[in-house]
Amino acid sequence: MRTLCASTLIGEFFVIGFAGLVAMKDPDLATGTVWTVCGIAMFLSAALCGVITRPGGVALGWALQILLIASGVFVPVMFLLGVMFAAVWWASVHYGRKIDEAKALFAARTEGPDTA
Template sequence: MSGLPLYGRQGRLTFRLLAVALGGQAVVLFFFALVARALAVADSRPADGDRLLWVGVGLAVLALLGAGLMRRPVGITVGWLVQALTWASALLVTAMVGVAVVFTAVWVLLLVQGLRADALVARHEAQAAGSTTPGAD
């Protein structure tokens, strides 16, 4: 493997794994946005709370969009963008570093393992197609 892809169609298993990862990340990002808003309001910063809420909800929606686009070549690019923006959100809420570490690790792990699994499936399909000859019962 030459490196992690940033754009392009992925195999059947890879795009499914990555879509599940982004879906789970979207749920966590949404709830984290609610917590960040509540903490800001508790600190008497309601304007910051509203901003944090909308930034978090926007990031969660982008993650869901990326999960839906995972079958298309741009899907993996959107997924990487979600990972980068999750890291950038740590500038607003420091605790997002933990979320970013966990989900970036899951993203990379599922990407690597999905690529390996797709290559293995393709190899088995090629072997199966090569071993079956028509009329040889």
């Protein structure tokens, strides 16, 4: 699960940075504010890569997905990108857990006693 989720979060890292570039074009938004918010969100997405397997890591990832969707208020295309990344996040968590279960089952079978 960690690899799939981390890949999604790194993709979001770059999307957040590009959204910051788009948001800078809005005359109503201060450049410093845009980059402070984007910098914090980019840091969170990178930091979550390291804590994704710890308790609450997936929940924090979901919180980031909600924030990405909500950022569509300032950069409208983020509504679409946020929903797309939320779907990819769901798939990463869902299928990542299935892969982890399959790996654990395979490891248990190969480490078991030999009956041959």
